Amino acid sequence: RFVSERMVPFSFPLAKCALWDPVPMGDVIGSHITYYRNPKLSMMEKTLRLAYRHAKQNEQKLLSCFLLGTLAVDEAGEGITLTIDRFDPGREV
Secondary structure (H helix, E strand, O other), X not given: OOOOOOOXXXXXXXXOOOOOOOOOOOOOOOOXXXXXXXEEEEEOXXXXXXXXXXXHXXXXXXXXXXXXXXXXXXXXXXXXXXXXXXXXXXXXX
């Protein structure tokens, strides 16, 4: 059982319709992606430049946006790679 002081329970955003019962059941367990695997982050330069330009042009301190990509496990099963290849500035509403 892996529990760290820095870990916090994750929660889902409020919705009009629940697909499951949100009442906790069972013991608390820790879930951390780096506990079993070696993570690697890969990001396309074009995506990074778009995000940087959008942040620089935005006058607000709080910036709402999305970085989209794919998550893959290597053949040996020892590592994971998160490849970010798309930037979405999101919407204000």
